[in-house]
Amino acid sequence: MRNGFPELSIAVPGTTATRPVEVWRTSRRVESGFHDGLAYAYDGRYLFCSGRIRHTADYAAATRDAYVRAFELLDRLGYPEVARVWNIVGGITGQVATEGPADRYGEFCQARAQVFRQRGLTVKDIPAATGIGGHDDHTTVYFLATRSRGVIRIENPLQVPAYEYPERYGPEAPCFARATYVAAETGGRSGDLFISGTASILGHLTVHEGDVERQTRTTLENIAALVSGKNLRSHGIDAELTLRDLDCVKVYVKRPHEAEIVRQICTASLGSKSEVGYVIADICRDDLLVEIEGFASISRPDVETVN
Numbered sequence: 197m198r199n200g201f202p203e204l205s206i207a208v209p210g211t212t213a214t215r216p217v218e219v220w221r222t223s224r225r226v227e228s229g230f231h232d233g234l235a236y237a238y239d240g241r242y243l244f245c246s247g248r249i250r251h252t253a254d255y256a257a258a259t260r261d262a263y264v265r266a267f268e269l270l271d272r273l274g275y276p277e278v279a280r281v282w283n284i285v286g287g288i289t290g291q292v293a294t295e296g297p298a299d300r301y302g303e304f305c306q307a308r309a310q311v312f313r314q315r316g317l318t319v320k321d322i323p324a325a326t327g328i329g330g331h332d333d334h335t336t337v338y339f340l341a342t343r344s345r346g347v348i349r350i351e352n353p354l355q356v357p358a359y360e361y362p363e364r365y366g367p368e369a370p371c372f373a374r375a376t377y378v379a380a381e382t383g384g385r386s387g388d389l390f391i392s393g394t395a396s397i398l399g400h401l402t403v404h405e406g407d408v409e410r411q412t413r414t415t416l417e418n419i420a421a422l423v424s425g426k427n428l429r430s431h432g433i434d435a436e437l438t439l440r441d442l443d444c445v446k447v448y449v450k451r452p453h454e455a456e457i458v459r460q461i462c463t464a465s466l467g468s469k470s471e472v473g474y475v476i477a478d479i480c481r482d483d484l485l486v487e488i489e490g491f492a493s494i495s496r497p498d499v500e501t502v503n
């Protein structure tokens with residue numbers, strides 16, 4: 197906590213010498229504190245919360261425990277809807293020496309799914325998320341929950357919902373939505389769109405193995421389809437976005453020497469005013485070389501005026 201704001205360092209280095217920093221700002225009054233090992237801050241609309249899970253012998257139990265504590269905090273402070281979660285899992289694709297899932301990510305997915313199930317969350321309640329590799333030996337989780345009752349989960353027409361991935365990717369499918377929309381409190385037609393970490397996956401298959409350029413293009417096409425008017429409208433959101441409308445974009449590149457080509461492709465597709473950060477991280481599947489997430493603020497007049 198620094199000056200009343202939770203601060204968290206994450207083992208995901210930048211692609212340049214400058215250390216990337218992610219800041220969630222609000223113009224409202226912020227209250228903050230600690231709860232059972234979690235640091236939090238809230239502003240009446242969103243609650244930010246973060247915690248760390250050590251990679252102890254019983255990692256699954258430690259993960260479940262962290263998620264359970266987080267849900268207790270949401271209940272206590274009255275922010276029932278988890279809109280967006282980031283899970284930075286140290287050594288994400290590393291093998292683990294336990295029974296059950298073969299890798300750390302598989303173990304993580306299983307523990308997360310168990311807590312979601314216990315809490316009675318269905319696929320209509322799960323958050324947008326990122327599950328990415330960290331260069332250290334713990335899992336860092338941070339998330340945004342909201343009081344808004346107008347949260348809509350969005351899926352991608354080009355991808356199988358992650359929660360329906362076949363078992364070959366792990367005994368328990370990853371529980372996240374491809375995006376979430378949080379309607380503004382004013383009851384108007386404006387809101388925030390949180391886009392999950394997206395990769396070069398079509399259906400449930402990784403495509404363009406070994407080819408970072410094509411993986412980057414497919415990832416961007418996936419996001420373009422996700423935020424298209426056709427897809428948003430099919431989820432009850434009357435808006436139409438393109439890649440140029442994205443902001444707070446984070447690009448995770450697996451191999452440092454490929455960061456420049458990924459940057460060139462992204463720069464050509466994203467808006468010139470969009471904030472874009474590039475970091476080095478392992479992706480949840482060994483054959484994925486890049487992953488992209490983002491945010492969009494949707495603001496639309498409540499009533500169209502015709503002059």
Ligand SMILES: C=C(O[C@@H]1C=C(C(=O)O)C=C[C@H]1O)C(=O)O
Nearest residue numbers: 325326327370372393395397480
């Ligand atoms: C890249 C994918 O999944 C990644 C893993 C996630 C998770 O487990 O929370 C969420 C989004 C991505 O960071 C994918 O399945 O498409």
